[in-house]
Amino acid sequence: MNNVSFEAKDGQILGLIGQNGAGKSTTFHSILRFIEFEGKITFNNHEISVKDFNEIGYLPEERSLFEDLTIESQITYFAELKGRDKKWVKERIDSWLKRFEVKGEAKDKIKSLSKGNQQKVQLICTLIHEPKLVILDEPFSGLDPVNADLLKKEIIRTKENGAAIIFSSHDMNNVEELCDHVVMLRNGNVVLNGSVDEIRNQFGKKHVFVTTDMSVNELLSLDGIQEVIARGANRYKITLTDEEYGKALFNAVSHGEYIEEFSQQPPTLDEIFREKAVAKHA
Amino acid sequence: MHKFNIVFMRNYLLHLKSKSFIALLVTPIISILITAGIGGLVASSTSSFNNYQVAVVGDSSVKSELVSKDKDSIDTSIKSESTAKKELKKDNIDGYIKVSKENNQYKINFFGSSSLDSDVKTDLLSIVNQKQAQINVKTSNVTSEQYKQLSVKPAFKSSVTDKEKKQNDDQKSNANSSSIYVLIFISYFFTIIYASIMSTTIAKEKGTKISEVIFSSVSPSTYFSGKVGAVIALMATQMVIYTGAGVIAYFILNMYPLFNSLFASQHVLISTFIGNIFSINLLFILVGFVISIVLAAICGSLSANVEGAAKSSQPLVFLILFIFVISLNFVNDGFSDSIFSQVGSYIPLFSSFLMPIRLINHDANFFEGIISLLISIAFITFVTYKFSNVYKLFMLNSEEGSFFKRIKSALNNK
Numbered sequence: 001m002n003n004v005s006f007e008a009k010d011g012q013i014l015g016l017i018g019q020n021g022a023g024k025s026t027t028f029h030s031i032l033r034f035i036e037f038e039g040k041i042t043f044n045n046h047e048i049s050v051k052d053f054n055e056i057g058y059l060p061e062e063r064s065l066f067e068d069l070t071i072e073s074q075i076t077y078f079a080e081l082k083g084r085d086k087k088w089v090k091e092r093i094d095s096w097l098k099r100f101e102v103k104g105e106a107k108d109k110i111k112s113l114s115k116g117n118q119q120k121v122q123l124i125c126t127l128i129h130e131p132k133l134v135i136l137d138e139p140f141s142g143l144d145p146v147n148a149d150l151l152k153k154e155i156i157r158t159k160e161n162g163a164a165i166i167f168s169s170h171d172m173n174n175v176e177e178l179c180d181h182v183v184m185l186r187n188g189n190v191v192l193n194g195s196v197d198e199i200r201n202q203f204g205k206k207h208v209f210v211t212t213d214m215s216v217n218e219l220l221s222l223d224g225i226q227e228v229i230a231r232g233a234n235r236y237k238i239t240l241t242d243e244e245y246g247k248a249l250f251n252a253v254s255h256g257e258y259i260e261e262f263s264q265q266p267p268t269l270d271e272i273f274r275e276k277a278v279a280k281h282a
Numbered sequence: 283m284h285k286f287n288i289v290f291m292r293n294y295l296l297h298l299k300s301k302s303f304i305a306l307l308v309t310p311i312i313s314i315l316i317t318a319g320i321g322g323l324v325a326s327s328t329s330s331f332n333n334y335q336v337a338v339v340g341d342s343s344v345k346s347e348l349v350s351k352d353k354d355s356i357d358t359s360i361k362s363e364s365t366a367k368k369e370l371k372k373d374n375i376d377g378y379i380k381v382s383k384e385n386n387q388y389k390i391n392f393f394g395s396s397s398l399d400s401d402v403k404t405d406l407l408s409i410v411n412q413k414q415a416q417i418n419v420k421t422s423n424v425t426s427e428q429y430k431q432l433s434v435k436p437a438f439k440s441s442v443t444d445k446e447k448k449q450n451d452d453q454k455s456n457a458n459s460s461s462i463y464v465l466i467f468i469s470y471f472f473t474i475i476y477a478s479i480m481s482t483t484i485a486k487e488k489g490t491k492i493s494e495v496i497f498s499s500v501s502p503s504t505y506f507s508g509k510v511g512a513v514i515a516l517m518a519t520q521m522v523i524y525t526g527a528g529v530i531a532y533f534i535l536n537m538y539p540l541f542n543s544l545f546a547s548q549h550v551l552i553s554t555f556i557g558n559i560f561s562i563n564l565l566f567i568l569v570g571f572v573i574s575i576v577l578a579a580i581c582g583s584l585s586a587n588v589e590g591a592a593k594s595s596q597p598l599v600f601l602i603l604f605i606f607v608i609s610l611n612f613v614n615d616g617f618s619d620s621i622f623s624q625v626g627s628y629i630p631l632f633s634s635f636l637m638p639i640r641l642i643n644h645d646a647n648f649f650e651g652i653i654s655l656l657i658s659i660a661f662i663t664f665v666t667y668k669f670s671n672v673y674k675l676f677m678l679n680s681e682e683g684s685f686f687k688r689i690k691s692a693l694n695n696k
């Protein structure tokens with residue numbers, strides 16, 4: 001890791017993205033003091049230490065629970081280690097199990113649950129003690145779309161309660177949907193740092209989604225057109241060499257008349273991710 | 283301290299409720315009960331064969347005095363000669379004694395399938411001689427002074443004290459060697475069992491991300507201390523249960539005449555044995571357990587996964603086995619003060635086996651024992667402190683490969 005610096009603010013979600021081996025987990029391990037490093041990581045204006053761990057919730061990349069424990073004892077044990085009283089936790093377990101739609105009773109053994117439900121229990125363990133900083137390493141991996149939506153709801157709920165959330169993901173749609181701020185790492189260096197809109201706009205509004213009678217060749221013959229991709233009958237995604245050619249393109253396809261679709265947009269986070277990842281190899 | 287308590291209690295209760303611990307706790311008790319049961323059955327079958335019983339009919343005063351002396355050998359339910367004859371015929375008694383008095387003379391007739399038991403015979407003759415003497419005094423009209431003269435007995439001095447002293451010394455010697463063997467075997471078996479429990483417990487969390495969740499909640503030193511403390515408490519629980527069971531068994535058995543007389547005759551052996559066990563020697567055993575458990579925890583954290591726990595703890599198991607075998611050579615008085623034993627009795631873990639031997643054999647004094655104990659405690663403190671600092675690195679390292687490669691890899695993450 002080199003000169004990595006970013007801030008996760010209260011009530012905001014920060015997405016940490018990057019290819020495998022970019023340094024996402026190492027960043028999390030540094031925050032949690034699993035490894036030694038040169039530099040400073042602060043939490044509430046002081047250097048983060050084991051004393052702050054009660055206010056941190058951490059979900060590791062691979063899920064892991066004590067399989068011989070019951071759901072209740074598992075959740076209670078981890079919450080107690082986070083400084084919560086056993087009674088306080090037990091009062092909340094049922095409502096959390098209900099919210100996450102866990103298929104099982106609190107007295108069921110962890111090993112009797114399906115993988116998906118075990119993952120939900122692990123998420124409950126991460127969040128139930130109401131942490132101020134939540135670190136989620138690939139929280140959506142292994143979740144079906146329905147359960148992913150449940151998790152998204154909880155992440156947003158936690159954010160609304162004022163917690164700072166950092167999560168890593170390879171699914172840029174989730175990042176774009178949830179994150180207020182994105183940091184991209186590549187080989188241990190920060191290559192992107194800003195809000196989702198800021199980052200997308202950095203790359204210019206070079207993408208145009210248009211519906212027109214013009215053919216691909218006709219479109220390619222216009223000035224400032226880099227690429228035309230057909231998306232269906234008369235529907236295209238056009239990449240401009242510069243966003244300034246957007247106005248000329250609009251005039252060319254509309255001739256001042258009504259057209260069904262013309263949308264000039266910056267690249268998606270997914271496209272930016274691919275571009276940055278490719279740049280690594282350039 | 284609060285988080286230590288949580289880790290400690292959770293691990294302790296988990297172990298305590300586990301089937302493996304219950305099996306570990308109950309198996310020796312069941313083995314002892316089965317062995318005692320078999321022994322009891324054999325004894326009862328042979329004792330029923332050997333149980334000597336006679337009836338006494340006739341003079342009631344002689345009978346009552348004999349019953350008071352030989353209660354176990356007299357069948358008091360038989361009151362008449364005809365009943366006694368019937369019972370003898372049925373082989374329910376070994377015989378009957380008929381006591382009668384004719385013309386100021388006691389007459390004793392014994393009818394039996396075998397000779398009258400010598401103890402019963404001696405007691406019977408003693409009682410009857412005394413009664414006959416009283417009659418003789420009355421009928422011969424001697425004065426009380428003459429009677430006193432006639433009653434003078436030869437002087438008899440018993441030298442049983444020396445014999446008793448020798449017996450006591452023998453019992454003490456037997457108690458010393460038996461307590462040394464018991465201490466060594468307890469040390470060996472408990473150390474091996476609990477070292478295995480500890481390394482497996484630690485290794486269970488290796489190769490999983492559960493350690494990351496734990497270390498994001500609690501400091502590694504607190505977690506490590508809690509886990510090690512739980513296993514030590516578990517072992518202490520087993521020892522307390524066995525001690526309690528032993529005390530209860532003693533009091534129950536003491537209610538039976540057979541054991542009561544056995545305990546009474548062997549009281550020197552028993553008290554010396556108990557004194558040897560429940561003394562500074564017990565502290566050596568406990569300290570030895572703690573050292574083994576801490577070292578086993580280190581071994582467990584160096585395994586790649588739970589399957590590798592046994593392999594990782596092999597060096598420790600071999601070391602304990604080596605100390606056990608070596609210490610057996612020093613059990614006998616005279617061998618226990620060799621230079622190896624002297625030096626070894628100050629080396630942690632070795633001292634848990636060797637120092638109790640030297641103390642029991644009076645080759646080392648209490649002060650030397652305390653010094654050896656302090657060295658071991660300092661060793662435990664040092665190792666625990668040093669290891670708890672790198673415990674996190676070992677636990678979070680999922681490197682495969684050789685033992686030393688894993689150590690190197692873990693320390694490189696520092």
